[in-house]
Amino acid sequence: MRTLRLNSRLDAHALSKRFAEAGRLQIEDFLESPDVKKLAESLSSLDWRLVLNSGARHVDLPAAQLAVMGEPRLAAIREEVKKNAAHGFQYLYENYPATDIAEAGQLEHTLLAAIHETMNSEAVRGFVRQVTGEATDFCDMQATRYSAGHFLTVHTDDAPDKNRKLAYVLGLTEGWSPTWGGQLQFLDARRNVTRSYAPKFNALSLFRVPTPHHVSQVSSFAAKGRVSLTGWFRTR
Numbered sequence: 117m118r119t120l121r122l123n124s125r126l127d128a129h130a131l132s133k134r135f136a137e138a139g140r141l142q143i144e145d146f147l148e149s150p151d152v153k154k155l156a157e158s159l160s161s162l163d164w165r166l167v168l169n170s171g172a173r174h175v176d177l178p179a180a181q182l183a184v185m186g187e188p189r190l191a192a193i194r195e196e197v198k199k200n201a202a203h204g205f206q207y208l209y210e211n212y213p214a215t216d217i218a219e220a221g222q223l224e225h226t227l228l229a230a231i232h233e234t235m236n237s238e239a240v241r242g243f244v245r246q247v248t249g250e251a252t253d254f255c256d257m258q259a260t261r262y263s264a265g266h267f268l269t270v271h272t273d274d275a276p277d278k279n280r281k282l283a284y285v286l287g288l289t290e291g292w293s294p295t296w297g298g299q300l301q302f303l304d305a306r307r308n309v310t311r312s313y314a315p316k317f318n319a320l321s322l323f324r325v326p327t328p329h330h331v332s333q334v335s336s337f338a339a340k341g342r343v344s345l346t347g348w349f350r351t352r
Contacts, residue, residue, distance in 0.1 A: 119234040121148040128246035140323035156288040164210040209266040215256040252349040262342040267333035272326035280348040296338035
């Protein structure tokens with residue numbers, strides 16, 4: 117399988133200075149343009165499923181299940197999500213768990229399999245090590261789509277026994293307006309937003325774990341979904 121190509125013009129040394137300042141950065145033009153455009157266009161065919169949490173429990177709702185649930189049940193779920201989001205950790209968006217499907221030997225989407233292999237390659241992990249100083253063994257991945265009303269409240273990505281060193285978001289939506297929401301925002305100890313990354317096409321947002329952050333709610337008037345690949349660079 118042919119992997120996608122890392123942008124050969126990226127300056128890892130200059131980027132490492134920026135990363136050292138705050139433990140995060142957004143790298144524009146991460147992949148070669150023809151490759152990433154084909155990848156982005158291909159993700160519209162994914163079998164997206166709605167995901168949310170009920171307390172500590174992850175809930176995965178495939179499209180077929182949503183179709184038979186009925187509007188009253190879906191409305192009740194939305195109300196419960198809204199109530200929980202006001203005062204606690206809550207998420208609501210669509211995803212496609214690429215790594216889980218790949219590990220089951222069922223990742224048949226050619227370009228998604230290619231980017232999964234690319235992000236796990238020595239070329240990318242070596243580049244990430246140069247930029248961040250973190251040596252990692254592998255990278256896991258999910259495709260995500262945040263449509264109107266979707267969000268992810270404040271959390272740090274720290275999870276026992278997961279060995280997450282770095283979190284990443286690779287933006288795959290062109291022409292996103294900052295007024296549509298969906299921004300990756302970082303917070304200090306007093307819950308002040310210290311940095312905000314608007315979704316950018318072919319930009320890799322990279323930050324240390326643990327770091328408090330959230331994805332702001334996508335507005336009701338957003339013209340399309342915020343599509344990206346997200347996950348963590350981890351050690352074994």
